[in-house]
Amino acid sequence: xxxxxxxxxxxxxxxxxxxxxxxxxxxxxxxxxxxxxxxxxxxxxxxxxxxxxxxxxxxxxxxxxxxxxxxxxxxxxxxxxxxxxxxxxxxxxxxxxxxxxxxxxxxxxxxxxxxxxxxxxxxxxxxxxxxxxxxxx
Amino acid sequence: xxxxxxxxxxxxxxxxxxxxxxxxxxxxxxxxxxxxxxxxxxxxxxxxxxxxxxxxxxxxxxxxxxxxxxxxxxxxxxxxxxxxxxxxxxxxxxxxxxxxxxxxxxxxxxxxxxxxxxxxxxxxxxxxxxxxxxxxx
Amino acid sequence: xxxxxxxxxxxxxxxxxxxxxxxxxxxxxxxxxxxxxxxxxxxxxxxxxxxxxxxxxxxxxxxxxxxxxxxxxxxxxxxxxxxxxxxxxxxxxxxxxxxxxxxxxxxxxxxxxxxxxxxxxxxxxxxxxxxxxxxxx
Amino acid sequence: xxxxxxxxxxxxxxxxxxxxxxxxxxxxxxxxxxxxxxxxxxxxxxxxxxxxxxxxxxxxxxxxxxxxxxxxxxxxxxxxxxxxxxxxxxxxxxxxxxxxxxxxxxxxxxxxxxxxxxxxxxxxxxxxxxxxxxxxx
Numbered sequence: 001x002x003x004x005x006x007x008x009x010x011x012x013x014x015x016x017x018x019x020x021x022x023x024x025x026x027x028x029x030x031x032x033x034x035x036x037x038x039x040x041x042x043x044x045x046x047x048x049x050x051x052x053x054x055x056x057x058x059x060x061x062x063x064x065x066x067x068x069x070x071x072x073x074x075x076x077x078x079x080x081x082x083x084x085x086x087x088x089x090x091x092x093x094x095x096x097x098x099x100x101x102x103x104x105x106x107x108x109x110x111x112x113x114x115x116x117x118x119x120x121x122x123x124x125x126x127x128x129x130x131x132x133x134x135x136x137x
Numbered sequence: 138x139x140x141x142x143x144x145x146x147x148x149x150x151x152x153x154x155x156x157x158x159x160x161x162x163x164x165x166x167x168x169x170x171x172x173x174x175x176x177x178x179x180x181x182x183x184x185x186x187x188x189x190x191x192x193x194x195x196x197x198x199x200x201x202x203x204x205x206x207x208x209x210x211x212x213x214x215x216x217x218x219x220x221x222x223x224x225x226x227x228x229x230x231x232x233x234x235x236x237x238x239x240x241x242x243x244x245x246x247x248x249x250x251x252x253x254x255x256x257x258x259x260x261x262x263x264x265x266x267x268x269x270x271x272x273x274x
Numbered sequence: 275x276x277x278x279x280x281x282x283x284x285x286x287x288x289x290x291x292x293x294x295x296x297x298x299x300x301x302x303x304x305x306x307x308x309x310x311x312x313x314x315x316x317x318x319x320x321x322x323x324x325x326x327x328x329x330x331x332x333x334x335x336x337x338x339x340x341x342x343x344x345x346x347x348x349x350x351x352x353x354x355x356x357x358x359x360x361x362x363x364x365x366x367x368x369x370x371x372x373x374x375x376x377x378x379x380x381x382x383x384x385x386x387x388x389x390x391x392x393x394x395x396x397x398x399x400x401x402x403x404x405x406x407x408x409x410x411x
Numbered sequence: 412x413x414x415x416x417x418x419x420x421x422x423x424x425x426x427x428x429x430x431x432x433x434x435x436x437x438x439x440x441x442x443x444x445x446x447x448x449x450x451x452x453x454x455x456x457x458x459x460x461x462x463x464x465x466x467x468x469x470x471x472x473x474x475x476x477x478x479x480x481x482x483x484x485x486x487x488x489x490x491x492x493x494x495x496x497x498x499x500x501x502x503x504x505x506x507x508x509x510x511x512x513x514x515x516x517x518x519x520x521x522x523x524x525x526x527x528x529x530x531x532x533x534x535x536x537x538x539x540x541x542x543x544x545x546x547x548x
Binding site: 019020023024026077 | 157160161162163164168213214
């Protein structure tokens with residue numbers, strides 16, 4: 001994980017755990033956390049210039065090419081979680097985002113995702129332009 | 138509900154209840170049944186001539202315009218359910234499908250959905266052609 | 275639908291349409307709206323005294339026994355929707371909630387759900403106590 | 412990835428891509444593949460002695476502690492995918508499962524998951540017993 005001082009384009013989203021997030025083990029299902037990460041990443045991508053509305057129109061999407069997630073502690077119904085996401089690396093063909101999910105001070109999940117820029121519907125991978133705005137540090 | 142003798146284009150799908158179908162109440166979540174109904178309806182629509190692959194290419198989709206669902210008894214982890222779907226009514230602008238979800242002999246859910254034929258991405262509703270094949274009665 | 279003057283315990287939630295809400299028809303999938311309605315209903319239930327955290331502990335849940343939904347107009351990626359939910363009827367064994375989903379002034383979906391109070395894991399339906407607080411009108 | 416000769420307890424599941432698996436980019440959403448992997452893993456776990464029905468009763472669950480997924484090629488509406496899962500490693504505290512998702516001969520996704528055995532609702536991690544049955548090689 002990137003040290004907190006280097007978290008660029010930091011984005012935070014908040015989630016209240018609903019029934020549909022949980023399973024009969026009594027805790028949040030592993031897929032539900034990734035849906036929450038997805039919302040945070042979409043907001044993060046917007047701060048990098050990938051606006052949802054434009055994507056829908058241009059067909060140029062940041063596409064997840066790798067996901068890593070470590071499940072540390074379970075969340076439960078009614079918990080309020082904060083998802084923190086930031087840009088960790090910006091390369092020529094892909095960029096990496098990192099995420100931490102907290103309940104208060106407790107770290108429940110860490111995750112990393114690599115994304116590539118893809119022109120749909122052809123599915124052609126585009127080169128990334130250099131990042132101009134270095135963003136808030 | 139249509140009587141069983143009149144169930145045309147009958148389609149059955151089977152589902153084994155997974156963790157992601159359940160919630161922390163210990164039973165299947167109300168949305169999960171509708172995802173199962175959706176799979177049955179897609180197969181039913183194929184038997185009416187709406188093939189998934191063609192839809193993806195022509196952009197002509199049967200779109201749900203109304204859903205009714207009655208939840209009668211809960212299903213649980215590892216249950217094997219059978220979803221029965223059939224055509225109940227074929228009109229000029231919409232058609233109705235009906236569904237029953239069973240665990241063995243037990244009826245757990247009944248549902249009805251009205252669908253219209255829509256040309257995407259414009260979203261224009263198309264007239265339904267008369268059904269030629271009357272299907273198995 | 276109940277007239278707006280009679281909307282008791284009115285609750286509003288906001289949703290930004292993410293990729294996972296849409297399907298390859300280019301619009302929001304019919305199940306995704308119901309997940310949004312679910313969040314609004316959970317907040318509405320809290321205002322009626324059914325707190326999520328208590329439910330998790332007592333095992334006494336408001337359970338959906340009937341859903342009706344009318345899909346009027348499609349939502350798209352990046353749309354910001356408002357879900358309005360209110361109590362429409364409070365009976366002895368079940369209560370009805372009604373919902374409207376708006377994009378700005380446009381009404382996209384209306385829905386109604388009947389709920390019963392169920393003691394889990396036995397699944398026994400409980401009688402509803404009279405509502406004392408008449409709520410904001 | 413483990414070589415194919417060493418794939419123990421091999422399990423295969425089949426999935427037909429439905430609308431709810433896709434998003435408005437025109438391809439299968441990254442979370443949907445993980446739901447498919449989940450079904451394969453549940454069947455795989457059953458072949459390792461973790462039967463779904465018993466889990467629901469004993470509260471002893473194999474819980475995902477790490478997920479890695481590499482998205483190689485996109486799937487589309489109506490594709491029929493095969494998910495292959497097998498046991499890659501059986502340790503003292505966790506075991507690893509590996510997965511490949513194919514459309515015909517084309518490899519679309521590879522994934523690995525580490526699981527620990529957890530007693531719910533306390534959330535206490537249990538030691539794994541040695542695997543007796545070496546399974547089909």
